[in-house]
Amino acid sequence: MLYHVRMDVRIPHDLDPDVRDDTIAREKAYAQELQRAGKWPHLWRIAGEYANFSVFDVESHDELHQILSGLPLFPYMDVQVTPLAKHPSDINN
Amino acid sequence: MLYHVRMDVRIPHDLDPDVRDDTIAREKAYAQELQRAGKWPHLWRIAGEYANFSVFDVESHDELHQILSGLPLFPYMDVQVTPLAKHPSDINN
Amino acid sequence: MLYHVRMDVRIPHDLDPDVRDDTIAREKAYAQELQRAGKWPHLWRIAGEYANFSVFDVESHDELHQILSGLPLFPYMDVQVTPLAKHPSDINN
Amino acid sequence: MLYHVRMDVRIPHDLDPDVRDDTIAREKAYAQELQRAGKWPHLWRIAGEYANFSVFDVESHDELHQILSGLPLFPYMDVQVTPLAKHPSDINN
Amino acid sequence: MLYHVRMDVRIPHDLDPDVRDDTIAREKAYAQELQRAGKWPHLWRIAGEYANFSVFDVESHDELHQILSGLPLFPYMDVQVTPLAKHPSDINN
Amino acid sequence: MLYHVRMDVRIPHDLDPDVRDDTIAREKAYAQELQRAGKWPHLWRIAGEYANFSVFDVESHDELHQILSGLPLFPYMDVQVTPLAKHPSDINN
Amino acid sequence: MLYHVRMDVRIPHDLDPDVRDDTIAREKAYAQELQRAGKWPHLWRIAGEYANFSVFDVESHDELHQILSGLPLFPYMDVQVTPLAKHPSDINN
Amino acid sequence: MLYHVRMDVRIPHDLDPDVRDDTIAREKAYAQELQRAGKWPHLWRIAGEYANFSVFDVESHDELHQILSGLPLFPYMDVQVTPLAKHPSDINN
Amino acid sequence: MLYHVRMDVRIPHDLDPDVRDDTIAREKAYAQELQRAGKWPHLWRIAGEYANFSVFDVESHDELHQILSGLPLFPYMDVQVTPLAKHPSDINN
Amino acid sequence: MLYHVRMDVRIPHDLDPDVRDDTIAREKAYAQELQRAGKWPHLWRIAGEYANFSVFDVESHDELHQILSGLPLFPYMDVQVTPLAKHPSDINN
Numbered sequence: 038m039l040y041h042v043r044m045d046v047r048i049p050h051d052l053d054p055d056v057r058d059d060t061i062a063r064e065k066a067y068a069q070e071l072q073r074a075g076k077w078p079h080l081w082r083i084a085g086e087y088a089n090f091s092v093f094d095v096e097s098h099d100e101l102h103q104i105l106s107g108l109p110l111f112p113y114m115d116v117q118v119t120p121l122a123k124h125p126s127d128i129n130n
Numbered sequence: 131m132l133y134h135v136r137m138d139v140r141i142p143h144d145l146d147p148d149v150r151d152d153t154i155a156r157e158k159a160y161a162q163e164l165q166r167a168g169k170w171p172h173l174w175r176i177a178g179e180y181a182n183f184s185v186f187d188v189e190s191h192d193e194l195h196q197i198l199s200g201l202p203l204f205p206y207m208d209v210q211v212t213p214l215a216k217h218p219s220d221i222n223n
Numbered sequence: 224m225l226y227h228v229r230m231d232v233r234i235p236h237d238l239d240p241d242v243r244d245d246t247i248a249r250e251k252a253y254a255q256e257l258q259r260a261g262k263w264p265h266l267w268r269i270a271g272e273y274a275n276f277s278v279f280d281v282e283s284h285d286e287l288h289q290i291l292s293g294l295p296l297f298p299y300m301d302v303q304v305t306p307l308a309k310h311p312s313d314i315n316n
Numbered sequence: 317m318l319y320h321v322r323m324d325v326r327i328p329h330d331l332d333p334d335v336r337d338d339t340i341a342r343e344k345a346y347a348q349e350l351q352r353a354g355k356w357p358h359l360w361r362i363a364g365e366y367a368n369f370s371v372f373d374v375e376s377h378d379e380l381h382q383i384l385s386g387l388p389l390f391p392y393m394d395v396q397v398t399p400l401a402k403h404p405s406d407i408n409n
Numbered sequence: 410m411l412y413h414v415r416m417d418v419r420i421p422h423d424l425d426p427d428v429r430d431d432t433i434a435r436e437k438a439y440a441q442e443l444q445r446a447g448k449w450p451h452l453w454r455i456a457g458e459y460a461n462f463s464v465f466d467v468e469s470h471d472e473l474h475q476i477l478s479g480l481p482l483f484p485y486m487d488v489q490v491t492p493l494a495k496h497p498s499d500i501n502n
Numbered sequence: 503m504l505y506h507v508r509m510d511v512r513i514p515h516d517l518d519p520d521v522r523d524d525t526i527a528r529e530k531a532y533a534q535e536l537q538r539a540g541k542w543p544h545l546w547r548i549a550g551e552y553a554n555f556s557v558f559d560v561e562s563h564d565e566l567h568q569i570l571s572g573l574p575l576f577p578y579m580d581v582q583v584t585p586l587a588k589h590p591s592d593i594n595n
Numbered sequence: 596m597l598y599h600v601r602m603d604v605r606i607p608h609d610l611d612p613d614v615r616d617d618t619i620a621r622e623k624a625y626a627q628e629l630q631r632a633g634k635w636p637h638l639w640r641i642a643g644e645y646a647n648f649s650v651f652d653v654e655s656h657d658e659l660h661q662i663l664s665g666l667p668l669f670p671y672m673d674v675q676v677t678p679l680a681k682h683p684s685d686i687n688n
Numbered sequence: 689m690l691y692h693v694r695m696d697v698r699i700p701h702d703l704d705p706d707v708r709d710d711t712i713a714r715e716k717a718y719a720q721e722l723q724r725a726g727k728w729p730h731l732w733r734i735a736g737e738y739a740n741f742s743v744f745d746v747e748s749h750d751e752l753h754q755i756l757s758g759l760p761l762f763p764y765m766d767v768q769v770t771p772l773a774k775h776p777s778d779i780n781n
Numbered sequence: 782m783l784y785h786v787r788m789d790v791r792i793p794h795d796l797d798p799d800v801r802d803d804t805i806a807r808e809k810a811y812a813q814e815l816q817r818a819g820k821w822p823h824l825w826r827i828a829g830e831y832a833n834f835s836v837f838d839v840e841s842h843d844e845l846h847q848i849l850s851g852l853p854l855f856p857y858m859d860v861q862v863t864p865l866a867k868h869p870s871d872i873n874n
Numbered sequence: 875m876l877y878h879v880r881m882d883v884r885i886p887h888d889l890d891p892d893v894r895d896d897t898i899a900r901e902k903a904y905a906q907e908l909q910r911a912g913k914w915p916h917l918w919r920i921a922g923e924y925a926n927f928s929v930f931d932v933e934s935h936d937e938l939h940q941i942l943s944g945l946p947l948f949p950y951m952d953v954q955v956t957p958l959a960k961h962p963s964d965i966n967n
Contacts, residue, residue, distance in 0.1 A: 065219045085939060120287070191735045212955075456585040682825055691864070769863075
């Protein structure tokens with residue numbers, strides 16, 4: 038099932054720089070592992086913002102929450118989830 | 131170039147039913163033609179709402195505006211456009 | 224899977240009274256049929272408003288959208304869907 | 317009487333980690349005690365967010381406030397309470 | 410139990426003037442009957458707006474909803490309910 | 503003259519605990535003195551929130567501002583003032 | 596006492612043109628009479644909007660409400676009232 | 689002096705089509721006349737919306753308001769004006 | 782030319798008290814100097830808030846920005862500027 | 875292609891003053907270099923705010939994001955991007 042997710046990252050300016058760099062590096066590895074597993078088929082940067090629009094393809098709400106709450110940057114993110122249904126005008130349906 | 135678009139449809143309840151049905155039918159044909167042309171690669175229904183999230187792949191802001199303002203339902207829509215850049219963690223980049 | 228849904232009903236004051244009464248009667252029958260089928264386990268009135276909080280238990284986003292868009296009052300509703308995951312402090316998990 | 321409650325948790329990033337862990341542990345014990353007592357019949361995680369939708373079943377506004385303000389995480393929460401009435405289409409009424 | 414209620418009245422400009430006048434007259438009678446019964450202890454006009462702040466004193470959420478949804482102007486109102494608890498600094502507690 | 507006031511208290515989590523406790527104690531004494539003087543006839547806790555709805559009865563805007571800005575918790579509050587007029591349906595008018 | 600008032604005028608497009616013109620003419624006469632009486636010392640147009648910022652100087656909330664609700668355009672206005680106190684840096688205090 | 693202006697056009701769907709077409713034609717002529725006079729140096733369409741961002745170069749707030757309130761589409765527009773000052777990093781200053 | 786300005790002051794609670802006191806003292810002197818120069822004809826406290834409504838009378842947007850950005854409290858303020866035009870019902874026009 | 879950008883700068887009050895001054899100096903140099911290269915044709919200060927409206931003229935969303943995310947003040951900014959299309963009433967089209 039598909040979920041549309043918007044993530045806005047707000048890292049506190051006084052976070053320890055090493056913690057910050059390490060968190061961002063782990064975030065990237067985590068995101069790429071999920072993409073390779075087919076769970077995170079779309080990941081786009083919102084131009085001009087430290088934010089992304091993503092589409093996830095997972096089995097359940099629980100799997101989605103497990104993935105999102107496991108993001109290394111999760112404590113510094115605002116996340117908004119929207120479930121996606123098939124559109125009647127989609128030529129693939 | 132990719133654009134993320136949210137469309138919310140609000141058809142007035144006192145619109146002539148024939149105009150309404152004809153507009154919706156033309157909307158569907160128009161949307162499918164653009165999908166077949168590769169201009170509208172993603173079209174998802176927002177679950178529970180008369181709304182969609184879409185991704186467009188066009189040459190310019192002008193082409194995008196021409197397409198969106200040509201939607202038969204455009205007069206009854208709220209449309210919000212967000213330009214999408216490549217994400218540094220996207221494995222396809 | 225569980226979905227939290229808020230519905231706000233805004234019937235236009237100039238809707239034909241017979242259409243209105245018929246729509247509300249069909250809404251009630253439809254809602255009760257879905258409750259009996261186990262698809263709509265919770266339905267609460269928000270005190271003081273023509274609105275409700277509901278919980279749906281369905282197989283997929285598509286089934287949820289089919290049910291919600293089939294509500295006789297759907298054209299007059301604002302609907303907001305939130306997917307619900309298990310809570311780690313829930314004693315039933 | 318039933319109350320719908322949304323809780324959003326925002327723990328400051330510079331809170332002492334021991335205080336944080338202890339607070340979260342006490343929150344879980346407190347929440348489970350109230351569930352066992354029948355005061356907190358529903359507790360759902362909002363997918364993708366450090367937030368929950370809950371339903372409380374208590375005697376009065378005062379009892380509800382006593383419970384909520386006693387949550388160990390209360391100082392770090394935004395809480396929104398909505399009183400729930402019976403819905404005329406609820407098959408249990 | 411006490412409930413704080415804000416009501417904003419928005420009567421459509423094209424409502425039949427006789428219906429309008431009759432509805433307003435019935436609203437006044439209804440409001441005064443509830444005040445005399447002790448159910449509606451405070452009713453204040455918000456200066457400059459067609460709106461009021463009220464306090465209701467009723468047995469339950471259901472009684473409150475029955476009263477509010479029975480207001481003759483209810484179809485033209487936005488209503489917002491807030492449950493009130495005792496304040497620890499209130500000298501009457 | 504009557505004023506409706508909403509106060510939301512947001513004490514910073516890193517405020518010195520002694521300062522905090524002392525401020526809250528002074529706030530309570532101050533609030534009770536004003537109630538006894540008849541200046542603050544209503545004080546209700548908003549259920550589930552560190553906030554209150556109050557009604558003040560004072561001579562002028564200046565007196566109201568002097569009272570509110572003198573609250574020991576004022577530096578940590580969001581305050582919203584609404585002047586109240588007589589309601590034509592109030593049976594006491 | 597001084598009150599700051601913002602008025603936004605939203606005349607329905609299908610209002611009878613004669614009613615509209617007559618209402619606007621009466622509004623102007625009413626506003627000028629109040630200015631001459633010293634009740635409405637400041638009246639400014641918000642550049643680019645059918646709206647104004649005003650300052651009223653009246654005896655009480657009730658007098659203010661009587662004046663504002665008597666505006667011929669009142670049924671088509673959004674009105675927002677803010678009570679003004681003396682500023683400690685005002686050289687006239 | 690420069691003013692940034694955002695205009696959102698919302699033409700009612702039940703406006704007479706001839707009135708509508710005539711208004712839009714007059715709007716275009718009016719806008720082009722002001723551009724030729726140097727009063728309206730920038731006019732951009734917001735992609736995907738019936739809206740524009742504009743910059744006006746006029747003598748005073750009064751001249752700006754006279755121009756904007758004279759727009760044939762003004763009754764159907766939401767307009768938001770922002771005064772622009774020189775930026776210290778602008779290489780033309 | 783006249784500008785309506787709303788200023789909301791939000792001084793961080795952990796600002797050095799001496800810096801704070803000095804800043805507020807300089808703010809007052811600065812504000813009074815501008816009033817005496819006729820640049821700041823109106824300055825009102827918003828009752829109950831650490832905020833003011835002001836009217837400035839200056840030559841240009843640049844002069845206004847120079848004045849406002851020079852306020853000692855400017856780094857801790859939210860400022861909102863609205864250009865004011867003559868109102869057609871103002872008896873002074 | 876043209877993009878409208880609004881930037882709001884919010885520098886934390888406890889940022890090291892040297893870091894702050896250095897960042898602002900580098901921001902200015904960076905902005906002026908982009909103006910000279912023709913990438914940043916318009917840069918206006920929003921009167922009264924630490925914010926600007928800008929227009930960028932770049933090849934793609936990716937180039938825009940690269941430029942904006944490279945701003946020395948980017949970590950302290952809220953940025954909002956709007957793609958601009960040609961307006962049918964623009965006399966230059």
